[in-house]
Amino acid sequence: MGHHSCCNQQKVKRGLWSPEEDEKLIRYITTHGYGCWSEVPEKAGLQRCGKSCRLRWINYLRPDIRRGRFTLEEEKLIISLHAAVGNRWAHIASHLPGRTDNEIKNYWNSWIKKKIRKPSLPTSTNTTLKNDQTSLITNYTQNQGFLNQDLTTKSQVQDTLFPLPTTSFMFDIGSTMEGTSANNNARIDQIFQENSGLVMNSDTWQINEQAEMVQFTSPMNSICLTPLIENLENIMVPLDQVQTCGMSIGGGHVSALDCLHRNEINEWVDHTQQFPGYFYWEQAEGQLVGEEINNISTSSNMGTLLSSFPSSL
DNA sequence: AATTCTGACAACCGCTTCAGG
DNA sequence: GCCTGAAGCGGTTGTCAGAAT
Numbered sequence: 001m002g003h004h005s006c007c008n009q010q011k012v013k014r015g016l017w018s019p020e021e022d023e024k025l026i027r028y029i030t031t032h033g034y035g036c037w038s039e040v041p042e043k044a045g046l047q048r049c050g051k052s053c054r055l056r057w058i059n060y061l062r063p064d065i066r067r068g069r070f071t072l073e074e075e076k077l078i079i080s081l082h083a084a085v086g087n088r089w090a091h092i093a094s095h096l097p098g099r100t101d102n103e104i105k106n107y108w109n110s111w112i113k114k115k116i117r118k119p120s121l122p123t124s125t126n127t128t129l130k131n132d133q134t135s136l137i138t139n140y141t142q143n144q145g146f147l148n149q150d151l152t153t154k155s156q157v158q159d160t161l162f163p164l165p166t167t168s169f170m171f172d173i174g175s176t177m178e179g180t181s182a183n184n185n186a187r188i189d190q191i192f193q194e195n196s197g198l199v200m201n202s203d204t205w206q207i208n209e210q211a212e213m214v215q216f217t218s219p220m221n222s223i224c225l226t227p228l229i230e231n232l233e234n235i236m237v238p239l240d241q242v243q244t245c246g247m248s249i250g251g252g253h254v255s256a257l258d259c260l261h262r263n264e265i266n267e268w269v270d271h272t273q274q275f276p277g278y279f280y281w282e283q284a285e286g287q288l289v290g291e292e293i294n295n296i297s298t299s300s301n302m303g304t305l306l307s308s309f310p311s312s313l
Numbered sequence: 314a315a316t317t318c319t320g321a322c323a324a325c326c327g328c329t330t331c332a333g334g
Numbered sequence: 335g336c337c338t339g340a341a342g343c344g345g346t347t348g349t350c351a352g353a354a355t
Contacts, residue, residue, distance in 0.1 A: 016323070016349070038340070054341075055324065090343060105344070106322050 013047040017056055021046055025053055026061055059100045066098025070107060078104055 013021075028044035034057065037050035046053060059065075070078070074096055081092045089101035089108075096104065 014325075036340075050340085051326095052324075058342095059323075087344070101343070102324085103322075109345095110320065110322090 012049050022061060029057060059102045064098055
């Protein structure tokens with residue numbers, strides 16, 4: 001075996017594809033299909049390995065590919081999905097018709113670079129951090145279209161950030177949970193009951209699956225909640241009315257609170273912009289992560305949250 | 314005008330997963 | 335259940351055009 005384990009052919013061309021090569025591959029695939037990629041190069045008259053042909057077809061040549069810049073909706077969906085499932089590019093791509101995992105991965109990496117490139121906070125004094133804290137909130141509210149509001153007190157911040165009189169719950173069953181939907185639901189029931197004291201079953205909750213997210217509609221005058229970013233206003237709730245703000249099972253999510261707990265203030269900026277008002281405690285490997293998070297969440301009110309910032313930083 | 318830098322995206326590499334025998 | 339080759343996947347590198355210096 002030579003240098004390239006995937007390729008048995010001796011003369012294998014590498015690098016960018018020429019228009020002639022593209023044409024050969026298109027002509028072959030459109031007339032014969034692609035039953036076995038390792039046979040494609042020889043039959044199509046290409047000096048490439050099958051793997052390269054497959055990649056070229058899937059990421060560039062197939063007819064249903066969608067090209068050009070991502071739309072705002074696509075960007076929001078990518079950010080939202082990435083927060084939910086992490087670097088599972090193929091999974092994310094499955095939610096964006098015509099987009100490839102490679103394309104989304106490239107987009108994400110350059111997006112991240114831009115974020116990192118933004119002036120970051122030095123590890124410095126409390127004074128600096130408090131000032132930055134104000135700017136974080138300002139950034140966040142600007143993102144939410146609350147421009148030009150004077151947010152000088154905690155109650156003003158609270159009223160602005162959480163204006164809707166709803167009680168909400170959100171569960172992200174994530175993809176780390178194995179098994180059937182019924183198993184997942186049972187596990188959620190169990191965790192929820194253990195930690196909230198409330199019984200949740202199919203008699204009292206309506207469960208609607210949406211992608212991998214699960215919406216729960218409470219029987220008691222509440223909720224409408226989806227993690228999709230275009231519906232963010234739906235998850236802005238008055239925290240003192242919230243029994244449980246949200247829960248992520250199996251990890252993968254990073255919330256404002258989570259980052260706060262980890263003293264990752266830069267992350268906090270990013271994720272707060274993505275999921276404003278979306279606070280939760282996290283269940284990873286069946287264990288609550290941090291009493292601090294749990295306490296903030298269960299006693300949840302904005303005052304507790306805000307007053308906890310300096311000590312957490 | 315020449316060069317360096319940067320961002321976008323195309324392609325590769327190695328590992329994992331899947332499916333058929 | 336094991337083996338093997340193909341396909342899938344995600345991290346990483348390469349390429350190149352346009353911007354910046």
